[in-house]
Amino acid sequence: MNKPAIASDWLLEVNNLCCGYGGEAVVKNVSFALRQGDIGCLLGPSGCGKSTMLRALAGFLPLSDGKISLQGQAISLPGRALPPEKRRIGMVFQDYALFPHLSIADNVGFGLNRLSKAERQRKVTELLELVQLQDLADCYPHELSGGQQQRVALARALAPEPTLILLDEPFSNLDADLRRRLSLDVRDILKTLGISAILVTHDQQEAFAMCDQVAVLQKGRIQQWDVPFNLYHEPTNRFVASFVGQGSFILGNTLGPDAIQSELGVIHGNRAYRWEAGTPVDVLIRPDDIVYDEHSPLRPEVIEKTFAGTSTLYRFRCSESTEFEALFRSHLDFNVGDFVPVRVDADHLIAFEHEARQG
Numbered sequence: 001m002n003k004p005a006i007a008s009d010w011l012l013e014v015n016n017l018c019c020g021y022g023g024e025a026v027v028k029n030v031s032f033a034l035r036q037g038d039i040g041c042l043l044g045p046s047g048c049g050k051s052t053m054l055r056a057l058a059g060f061l062p063l064s065d066g067k068i069s070l071q072g073q074a075i076s077l078p079g080r081a082l083p084p085e086k087r088r089i090g091m092v093f094q095d096y097a098l099f100p101h102l103s104i105a106d107n108v109g110f111g112l113n114r115l116s117k118a119e120r121q122r123k124v125t126e127l128l129e130l131v132q133l134q135d136l137a138d139c140y141p142h143e144l145s146g147g148q149q150q151r152v153a154l155a156r157a158l159a160p161e162p163t164l165i166l167l168d169e170p171f172s173n174l175d176a177d178l179r180r181r182l183s184l185d186v187r188d189i190l191k192t193l194g195i196s197a198i199l200v201t202h203d204q205q206e207a208f209a210m211c212d213q214v215a216v217l218q219k220g221r222i223q224q225w226d227v228p229f230n231l232y233h234e235p236t237n238r239f240v241a242s243f244v245g246q247g248s249f250i251l252g253n254t255l256g257p258d259a260i261q262s263e264l265g266v267i268h269g270n271r272a273y274r275w276e277a278g279t280p281v282d283v284l285i286r287p288d289d290i291v292y293d294e295h296s297p298l299r300p301e302v303i304e305k306t307f308a309g310t311s312t313l314y315r316f317r318c319s320e321s322t323e324f325e326a327l328f329r330s331h332l333d334f335n336v337g338d339f340v341p342v343r344v345d346a347d348h349l350i351a352f353e354h355e356a357r358q359g
């Protein structure tokens, strides 16, 4: 049997995308690709162009350069774009955007006019079961909590069986606990249906928990498109290293390709660097790279302590220019002013050529 003619293995391909407003470029030369069933994320600080990229994907913003393809077909090119309603792309917004005068069932069935009444009802029931709101079918949006309204918005976006779902900060109106639970539920629902999605968020925990691939954006450019583990442990540049997770840079000098002399001792890692021995470098120290070791000669001073239940985050100072953080289980209890024996235990040695600090 012949396979359907799909020109590429990728569901979504974005090539050298450039777009913006009034001739001003906001998104610059962005390229990435997403496989069928994967959840991608656009993560970055406020104003870096995440929503602008999403608008271009949805077809609301023209391209000044580049190409967007879905299932191997170009849907956006400069001067030529498939209209939003013909893209088979669903959207879920931060503010839910439900119709207040329609019941939950009618909100979900809104885009299903082409179906017979019975088919429409069957589909709505199926979707409400999927998002676990079958008992609220006859309620109105104002009678639902924020989390429930967002589930309705997801069911409505899924109803026309889109090829791709775009989620624009969908959980940012919810409290932290609900946010975490709902993001995992939404991931499960999308994975069960095998639907691909792009999530826009500035919350890295949400990005890591929910997404298979994450783009870290800065000023309209992708700095790294990778799996969450690599973004944390193998950041490709200083911006990603600082933006993703916690960490401090300390000064060191290379001893060899995989060893750096620093105030915290000789740090070994699993990466080889090509710098000459003696090159000044900034080494990234994550809070989980530091362990308590009562035999260690290194005894930095605790200068800050943040208790967080099962763990405590300590900020240590070795000297005027060397500070770093460490995360210890909270039964290891120290006070500000204590000198604590610690050592570096990092598998992933991340270093960048030394940058003189400003000011």
Ligand SMILES: Nc1ncnc2c1ncn2[C@@H]1O[C@H](COP(=O)(O)OP(=O)(O)OP(=O)(O)O)[C@@H](O)[C@H]1O
Pocket (backbone or CB within 6 Å): 021, 026, 044, 045, 046, 047, 048, 049, 050, 051, 052, 053, 202
């Ligand atoms: N309609 C618009 N007209 C002109 N400039 C815009 C418009 N929308 C956004 N911008 C500008 O484009 C840049 C990127 O905005 P965008 O909303 O894409 O960022 P973002 O990463 O989604 O930010 P946030 O996380 O704060 O929502 C900003 O400098 C913003 O001021």
